Amino acid sequence: MPPRGKGPTMLRDAFFKGLRDQRRSLLIWVAAVAVYVVMMCSLFPSIREGAADMQGYIESMPEAFRRAFMGESTDFGNAVTYLNGELFSLMTPLFVMIFGIALAAAQIAGEEENGTLSLLLAFPVSRARLLFQKYGVLVAGTVVLCGAHLVTMLLANAAIGLDVAVSDLVGAHASLFLLALAVATVAFAVGAATGRRGLTIAVGAGLGIVSYLLNVVAQLVESLGWLKKLSVFYYYGGAEPLRLGFRPAYAAVLLAVAAGALLVAWLAFERRDVRV
């Protein structure tokens, strides 16, 4: 028998191979997110003490500005408001989107730019099969990271006594996952259609940034309110997904973006030439 590598079953197909490739990076991301969540949650009790003073300050801000970045509630003594402001309005979606985009770029585009794709396609595996296995890696990675965020938060919630309803936490994380998935799938489609890693990252990051800005601008400028409908961030819950909870109709929009992008990825990858 040939010397078997570590976990030979992980080399059974492109999906498991993809997970194997990501195990180190995934571990680091999960650890980083967990540390960040624990840190932010454990700051809450001391913030709560000073919340009354802060509220005056927060309410003195222009209302449109406040709503754009913090949502409805001004009471930082409430854990939901605090977690929305500190995590869900920017940092957490930023983390998972960066992760998702990087992971998307490592799939078809990554293999093509590294030069491993031309051998990979020499085997009796259809392009569709390869594409969906690669996409599976993206979905699995995003589930794991969002799952780690959720689990850490559930533990912190119980340990620190944040008093946030478990169903709200689960709902917000479902929205978070769908946001990351939508953005990452668009990036994945660019990679599948062009095989360019740089372009994949640029389009993914562009979508994330533009969406965030559109949503903010829509809140700040009343006449541009309709713009928020163009933003994936809006369907995620904007600055306050934890207060808004899981909204099936909004979630469906994010899911539709992901599904549409996946369809484009498939059609484009089936039709095009593969580079050396």
Place this chain on the structure above:
Amino acid sequence: MTLVIDTEHLTKFYGSSRGIVDVDLDVEVGDVFGFLGPNGAGKTTTIRILLDLLRPSSGTATVLGLDARADGVSIRGRVGYLPGEYALYPRLTGAETLRYYANLRGGVDWPYVDTLARRLDFDQARRAGDLSTGNKRKLGLIQAFMHRPELLILDEPTAGLDPLVQREFYAMVDEAHAAGQTIFLSSHVLPEVQRVCSRVGFVREGRLVAVEDVAALGKKAVHHVEIEFAGAAPASEFETLAGVGAVRATDHRLGFTVTGTLDAIVKTAARHEVVAMTSHEPDLEDLFLAYYGEGAADAAAGEGADDAA
């Protein structure tokens, strides 16, 4: 006789730049077919269309009786392919890489993989990222041969291999041929094609300009000969010999080309004191010109045979 590879009017443009034009290729069962041509001739383009990595601009390609586009998966199940250029996963060892490829393929006989690795002197324990060019090529060859495919499509299989490994590779091709496998390989070098192939196709500027039996080639082969004499070079004695051309003489040295055998040259030279004598293998271009005349080169370049006459 069934055709293992059959292309008709196969044409590929990369945007507006020419890849291949109107390639009609017939490779029969049991052939060892050499696909010979200079850089940029279109060898890799043709091969990548056969593997469904590229989609032709027009024309059709059939491999093992199946449509290259529609039946790509079944074709690739029965073909062993060595790409001209490829990268490996730097963090996987050779064994892990081969294991992955074998899993993607399914039904690979592992002891045979080990046998191939031993034959090519390939160290499976090293990480692919640490492999030299030649060793990467060996891994590529092993994966192409590992399932004893009906058809081997090898894009410049010996590029980067040392002579010893090259010889082992030639032996592997001979054995595959003896076992009834069909081999289609691309190359820049005629001696290699003459050594292993039964038929050769010449590609130039995107066109398949000729297909010949290798056995017939030697008779028209052109050698470059240089002789250094102790005395003055007797140019006149050589100029008149049949098949000799392009004679250049300096004080003691004589250089010329010979079409056909070297017999008359050696006998003429033997009448003088010879210090040194070298004979180069005929190169592709010379052979091509000897075979098809100057006009063929222009015709291949798409200028039209008429202007060149």
